[in-house]
Amino acid sequence: MFTSIIFILILSVATVVFYRKVRKITRSIKLGKDITINDNKLLRWKRVLFIAIGQEKMLQRPVAALLHIFVYAGFIIVNIEMCEILIDGVAGTHRLFSFFGGFYGIMVSIFEFFAITVMFGCAIFLVRRNILRIKRFWNKEMTLWPRSDANIILITELLLMSAVLIMNATDSILQTKPDSHYIKVGSFMISSIIQPVFSDLPSSSLVFIERFCWWFHIVGVFAFLNYIPYSKHFHVFLSFPNVYYSKLRPAGEMANMPSITKEVKLMLEENYSDQDENSEVVTFGAKTVGDLTWKHLMDAYSCTECGRCTSVCPANITGKKLSPRKIVMDTRDNLEEIADKLFNRKSSEKDNEKNARSLFDFISAEELWACTTCNACTYECPVNIEPLAIILEMRRYLVLEESAAPGPLNNTFSNIENNGAPWQFSHEDRMEWAKDIYIHQR
C-alpha cells in the first residue's frame, strides 16, 4: 500500500513535469511563422512509414543503421514490459501478467533478448564515439555538452537494461526458495546466464537486489523520460512528425517569397494595386527564429546531432567554417534562449526585445556564404531536416534587409540587372556563339 502511494506520486510528478516541458517545446516551435502543410496526406504517411518508422535513410550507412535498429527496436519492445511494471507499481502487485503461464516466460525471455541488443548497440556506440572517435562526433560544434549528452543517453540505457536483467536473475532464484512468496514463472533466457553470480546470496539480499533493481529501473525510466526533452534525444518523438511535415517537392526548389512578389508586381505592372491593405511590415528572410517557419524550428528540435549532413558538406569537407549541423544546433539554442525569456512571466516584454539575441549572434555570414546549395545535407538527413532552408533564409535577410552580400556577388547582381547575365557582357552579344557553326553531313 505504502509503496503504491510512493509509486503513484513519482509517476504523477514525472508525467506532469514531462507534459509541461513538451508543452513549452510546442509553444517554442509555434513561435515560427505560420505555414500550412496539409497536402498529399497519403504520401506523407507513407514517408513516415518508410523513413521514420522504417529507418530507410539510415541504411545508407549500414553499420550505424544496424546498431541503431538494435537500440530502436529493442527499446520499443522492451518498453512493452513497462505496461506490467506500471500496473504492478500502481496496484502493488508482482508480475501481474504471470497468469499467462508459459507464454509469460517466453515473452520475458524475448524482452531480455532485446535488452541485450540494446546493450550491445549502446556499447558499440560508446566505443565509436569515445574510442574510435569517428570524425563526425568530434567536429568543432561538438563541444563538451553535445558530446556528454550522447554519452549520458547511452550509459543510462545500458544501466536501465542491466537493472532489468539483474532483477530477472534474482527473481528467478527467489522463485526456487521454499520460504519465498515470488510467483513461480521459471528462469528467463538471458538472465539465467547471470544467475550463478547471485545464487549463493541469502534470500534477504536477493530480495533487496531484486527490489532495488525494480525501483532503479522504473525511476530511471521516469528520469530518462524527463531528460529527453532537454537533450538531442528528443528525436525519438519528433522524428515522426518531422518526416510527416517534410518537403515533398524536388530538393532543388526554393521556398517562394510572396511578400516579394507583391513588391515586384508593384514595380513591373502599372495597373497592379495592393489589395491587401492590412498587410503588416514583414522581415525579408530570417534574422530571428521568429522569421523562420515553424517547420524550420521543428527541424531544429528533431536534430539528433548525428552529423551526417556535415560529413557530406563540400564546404565542411574542405575545411570551411560552415557545418550544416551547427546551423541546426544554433537555431535550436537560439530558440531555447528566446523561449526561456519569452515564457518567463517575470521578465518584461521590453527586456526581452532588448536582450534577445538573433540567429546572427550564433551563425556568422562567413558560414552562410560558404554554402554551395548542393543539397547533400538535406539528402543525407535521416529525418529530413533541411539545414539548407535556414541558410538560404538567412542569406535572404543579409541581402534584402542589409544589402550585405559579398562584394563580388553585388557585382553579379548588378550585371544581371543591367545586362541580363551574371557577367559584364552586353546582351547584344548573346548570339556571338552562334556564328560560324558548321555541320558535316554525310
Place this chain on the structure above:
Amino acid sequence: MEKQKIDVPVMADLFAKNEKPEYLFWVGSAGAFDDRYKNVVRAFVKILTHLGISYAVLGIEESSTGDVARRAGNEMLFQMQAMMNIELLNGYEVKKIITCDPHAYNTFKNEYPQFNGNYKVIHHTQFLRDQIETGNLKINSAIFAEKTITYHDPCYLGRANGEYAAPRKVLDLIPSEKKEMKRNKSKALCCGAGGGQMFKEAEKGDKEIFIERTEEALETGADIIATACPYCMTMITDGIKYKDKVEEVKNYDIAEIVSLSLEI
C-alpha cells in the same frame, strides 16, 4: 562529307513568319558568354540540326533565369528576372524548353510555375536519352573506344531533381570504358560553384572544393571527365589545369561527346 553552315533559328524571326518551333533551346548566360562553354551549346545545336529537330533560341532577348540571384539571397532580382522571362516565353507560346544547364532546368521546372510559367522542361541529357530510346539517335563511330570516361553528377540535375540515369544512359551508347567515382549519384560531391560560389572567392578553408572533386575524378584513371552543367565544366576544367593534367585528361560535356561521336 559536306560542310554546311548552321543558321541558328531565332524565336522572334520565326514568330514574324508565323512559324512555331517545337522546342525552345535555352542557351543560358554561360552558353552565350563563357568561351569554353560556348563550344557545348554549339555542339548541341549541331546535334539538333543533325536530328532535324524543330527548335529556336531567344537570341538577344534571352536573359538570366535568376537562379544565381535567388540562391545568393536576392529574391527581388530573381522574381523580376522570372516574371520578365515568363512574359517573353508565354508571348512566344513556348511549350517545351530544352537546356544544357541543370540550374536553368531546375528553375524553369520547379520555380517558374509559381509565377505562371508552365513548361515541359527537358535537360539536354534527357533529350538525348529520349532520342536514343526512340531510335532517332544512332552512333556508329568508336572514337572513344580506347578511352575511359567518368561522369560527374551536377547537384541540380542529381540530388535536386533525381536525374542520375539519363546522362549515364547516353554515355552507355558511346563505345568506351566507364568508371564511377567513389562518390557518385546521390552521394556525388559538388563541384563547388553552385549557390553563387561561381561568382565569388571561396571562404577560407584547407582546400578548394573543385580540387577535391577533380582529384577524385582523376583517381578513377579516366581520360575523360564528362560533365553536364556549365558550372561543373568551369570547375573541373580549372581542376585539371591545377593538377597539371591538361595533356592527359579532357573535360567534355555529354553534348560534346555525342557530337564528336557522331562526327558531325
